[in-house]
Amino acid sequence: MVDNVYSDPVNRVVNEQVYFPKKIRKGKKWAISVPITKKLKWYLERYDCPTSGYLFPSFRNPGKPISYEAVYKYMKDAASKAGLGHQKVSTHSGRRSLVTHLHKAGSSLETIRQITGHRSLQNLQAYIEVGKDQVAAAIDNVAL
Numbered sequence: 001m002v003d004n005v006y007s008d009p010v011n012r013v014v015n016e017q018v019y020f021p022k023k024i025r026k027g028k029k030w031a032i033s034v035p036i037t038k039k040l041k042w043y044l045e046r047y048d049c050p051t052s053g054y055l056f057p058s059f060r061n062p063g064k065p066i067s068y069e070a071v072y073k074y075m076k077d078a079a080s081k082a083g084l085g086h087q088k089v090s091t092h093s094g095r096r097s098l099v100t101h102l103h104k105a106g107s108s109l110e111t112i113r114q115i116t117g118h119r120s121l122q123n124l125q126a127y128i129e130v131g132k133d134q135v136a137a138a139i140d141n142v143a144l
Contacts, residue, residue, distance in 0.1 A: 001057050005044060009051045011035075014044045020117065032117040099127040104134070 002009045004019045015035040036044070050057060056066040071091060078090040095116070102112045109121050118124040 002050055002052055005055055006049065009049055012045050012047070012049065014041045030113070034115055096127050096129065099124065100129045103128050 001021075004021070005015060007013045007015050014036060016035065017035050019031070019033045021031055049055060050062075052101055053063065054065045057065045058066050058070070068091070075089050075091065075094070076085075079087060099116060101110055102115065103109075108122060113121055113124045114116075116127070118127075
């Protein structure tokens with residue numbers, strides 16, 4: 001929703017965090033807040049957002065959110081334009097990539113868990129992809 005991102009959508013005043021409200025998943029309620037980065041804030045301040053309702057409304061039905069299918073199509077088009085049309089691209093692969101990049105950058109598992117909203121470290125670890133280069137580097141760092 002627009003008010004989860006903007007404190008004043010008319011003047012494009014961006015909140016410090018994006019708030020994802022409580023949802024019921026597997027019988028449990030959960031909610032997370034994720035800080036808005038400087039780069040994202042810059043884009044959001046320039047985005048011609050609606051003043052209420054969904055931040056990304058459906059083109060066919062503005063009272064509803066953009067559909068998964070529309071997001072998937074935009075992602076595929078963007079991947080193709082970036083020369084990645086041969087790659088398997090989806091919202092889920094984007095989530096996996098984010099987790100992997102955060103891990104490679106040295107973010108703690110607990111930090112990544114909070115960003116992604118995973119309920120446990122065990123669930124989070126299924127998303128982390130470790131490459132051969134990381135395994136080799138870890139072994140090289142061991143002083144014998």
